[in-house]
Amino acid sequence: MTINQLSIFIENKSGTLVKVLKILKDAGIQLIASAIADTVEYGIYRVVCSEPTRAYLILKDAGIPVALSDVFALVLENTPGSAADAIELFTNEGISITYMYTFLLKGKGIIVFRTDNADKARETIILNNLKFIAEKDLNALAEQSI
Amino acid sequence: MSYSPYFNPELETMPRKELEALQLERLKSTVKRCLNTKFYQDKFAELGITADDIQTLDDVKKLPFTTKDDLRANYPFGLSTVPMNECVRLHSSSGTTGNPTVVLHTQKDLDEWANAVARCLWMVGSRPEDVFQNSAGYGMFTAGLGFQYGAEKVGMLTVPAAAGNTKRQIKFIKDFGTTVVHAIPSYASRIYEVMKEEGVDPARDTKLRVLCIGAEPHSEEQRKRIEHDLHVKAYNSYGISEMMGPGVAFECQEQNGLHIWEDYFIVEIIDPQTLEPVPDGQIGELVLTTINREGMPLLRYRTRDLTAIMSGECACGRTHRRIQRLQGRSDDMIILKGVNIFPIQIEKILLKFKELSSDYLITLDTDNGGDFMTVDVEISQLFTDDYSRLTQLTKEITRQLKDEILVTPKVRLVPKGSLKASDEGKAVRVKDLRKKF
Numbered sequence: 001m002t003i004n005q006l007s008i009f010i011e012n013k014s015g016t017l018v019k020v021l022k023i024l025k026d027a028g029i030q031l032i033a034s035a036i037a038d039t040v041e042y043g044i045y046r047v048v049c050s051e052p053t054r055a056y057l058i059l060k061d062a063g064i065p066v067a068l069s070d071v072f073a074l075v076l077e078n079t080p081g082s083a084a085d086a087i088e089l090f091t092n093e094g095i096s097i098t099y100m101y102t103f104l105l106k107g108k109g110i111i112v113f114r115t116d117n118a119d120k121a122r123e124t125i126i127l128n129n130l131k132f133i134a135e136k137d138l139n140a141l142a143e144q145s146i
Numbered sequence: 147m148s149y150s151p152y153f154n155p156e157l158e159t160m161p162r163k164e165l166e167a168l169q170l171e172r173l174k175s176t177v178k179r180c181l182n183t184k185f186y187q188d189k190f191a192e193l194g195i196t197a198d199d200i201q202t203l204d205d206v207k208k209l210p211f212t213t214k215d216d217l218r219a220n221y222p223f224g225l226s227t228v229p230m231n232e233c234v235r236l237h238s239s240s241g242t243t244g245n246p247t248v249v250l251h252t253q254k255d256l257d258e259w260a261n262a263v264a265r266c267l268w269m270v271g272s273r274p275e276d277v278f279q280n281s282a283g284y285g286m287f288t289a290g291l292g293f294q295y296g297a298e299k300v301g302m303l304t305v306p307a308a309a310g311n312t313k314r315q316i317k318f319i320k321d322f323g324t325t326v327v328h329a330i331p332s333y334a335s336r337i338y339e340v341m342k343e344e345g346v347d348p349a350r351d352t353k354l355r356v357l358c359i360g361a362e363p364h365s366e367e368q369r370k371r372i373e374h375d376l377h378v379k380a381y382n383s384y385g386i387s388e389m390m391g392p393g394v395a396f397e398c399q400e401q402n403g404l405h406i407w408e409d410y411f412i413v414e415i416i417d418p419q420t421l422e423p424v425p426d427g428q429i430g431e432l433v434l435t436t437i438n439r440e441g442m443p444l445l446r447y448r449t450r451d452l453t454a455i456m457s458g459e460c461a462c463g464r465t466h467r468r469i470q471r472l473q474g475r476s477d478d479m480i481i482l483k484g485v486n487i488f489p490i491q492i493e494k495i496l497l498k499f500k501e502l503s504s505d506y507l508i509t510l511d512t513d514n515g516g517d518f519m520t521v522d523v524e525i526s527q528l529f530t531d532d533y534s535r536l537t538q539l540t541k542e543i544t545r546q547l548k549d550e551i552l553v554t555p556k557v558r559l560v561p562k563g564s565l566k567a568s569d570e571g572k573a574v575r576v577k578d579l580r581k582k583f
Contacts (some may be wrong), residue, residue, distance in 0.1 A: 007531040011560050064565050065528040
């Protein structure tokens with residue numbers, strides 16, 4: 001139900017983002033989706049990629065402050081309003097979305113998000129029969145798209 | 147083989163009364179010797195005193211202070227009390243403002259210096275069977291040659307590795323079976339970092355057991371971290387180039403204060419503002435009078451180093467008094483919004499946070515609201531995916547710093563490696579960008 005996401009601590013300084021991206025490039029890691037907000041001093045750069053565990057260890061060995069975390073990923077129809085419908089289900093249950101980002105993969109909309117209540121979010125996904133992706137599905141999708 | 151726990155058993159455990167008698171005798175002859183120089187002749191005339199005014203140890207208070215500026219003003223040879231042909235070595239400190247300072251040594255001075263360092267190394271358990279690697283800069287930096295001659299005097303196999311080229315240092319440690327290392331604390335941390343990168347486990351792959359650290363003020367937490375990382379016992383070394391260099395004071399195996407060799411020095415602690423003595427236990431500026439030096443003896447030299455005398459006897463059996471771990475320099479003292487702050491206070495707090503590395507940078511700057519302090523700290527491993535946890539961490543660091551230094555700094559998280567010490571030399575910890583009026 002969840003996928004692995006890299007959370008990378010990035011200083012708001014020229015050259016820090018490209019340093020991380022180059023490490024991933026040299027390791028042959030493919031980015032699937034990533035998001036960073038503009039912040040004053042530092043940001044958390046969140047990355048969904050191929051081989052997240054290996055990517056995590058490589059960054060860690062390079063001395064980059066990085067964490068590996070579980071986030072939800074739902075597959076939505078690529079039509080207007082599908083994200084609103086999905087998120088509303090969580091809101092109705094009193095679950096807050098901590099952050100969210102979206103991307104398209106094989107003509108489907110994928111939303112990646114984290115909530116303040118993982119158990120309840122899991123329950124909501126099951127009860128509403130939402131389509132989610134697991135780590136292995138993501139890898140399969142990524143390979144197809146290469 | 148069984149050895150005495152002391153390198154100079156008689157002198158190190160001399161009953162206080164005898165030690166003080168020895169000090170007085172040496173003080174009197176030092177004063178006479180100093181009067182060979184025009185500098186001290188003038189100082190004595192100014193104060194209206196003569197050598198005969200020194201009848202008790204307490205009379206040291208009658209003597210004039212000597213400062214670094216005095217050394218600069220008498221550059222290079224003005225404070226020498228012997229003809230130049232009796233001097234065999236010169237050490238000089240960097241002269242960032244004006245003249246550098248020069249210290250001259252006779253052969254006897256060098257022998258006594260080596261003896262003092264040997265005493266320290268022996269005290270922390272070094273024996274002739276040990277292999278000693280000196281990872282400090284050689285040349286004018288006194289910790290290079292100072293430790294070299296002291297370690298040789300102990301009888302250890304000595305590796306003058308000097309600072310830098312960390313991979314080679316680690317190779318030496320492994321290949322030569324180094325058991326005792328001397329390095330400045332930030333460099334010891336650097337050695338550990340590179341060991342980790344190279345996959346070297348200090349406990350498994352080396353014979354290291356003793357580390358002597360000095361020249362940079364460091365906290366107990368930092369010592370513990372280095373001891374844990376490198377799998378050694380780490381001992382605090384205090385030296386000052388104007389006295390000679392390393393060998394002035396050193397921790398014994400109790401790791402509770404540094405014994406200062408009172409057959410070499412008369413120790414005073416003064417208030418740096420009033421110049422009056424402070425009671426034992428109270429922090430002040432360390433003032434030293436050399437009483438075992440020929441080439442360039444100094445009376446009441448103001449070291450600018452902050453420490454306190456520790457009262458009470460030490461379990462190791464040495465009778466020479468102890469000083470507290472150095473609390474920074476009176477010159478390094480930051481005055482912010484009228485509050486006195488020492489960088490080591492900040493370091494002590496930061497080392498409590500396991501999320502942070504041991505490097506930090508204090509920046510003082512001015513904006514519309516007046517002067518303020520920024521403390522950059524390094525996140526060593528990201529422990530969360532949550533901004534609010536990072537904000538919480540920043541707030542907690544800020545709160546604890548404020549409790550310690552009484553002003554509220556701005557705390558900034560930066561990634562590990564941004565502030566690290568260079569391969570050689572001391573880490574920059576304080577930047578003052580304030581507008582001076």
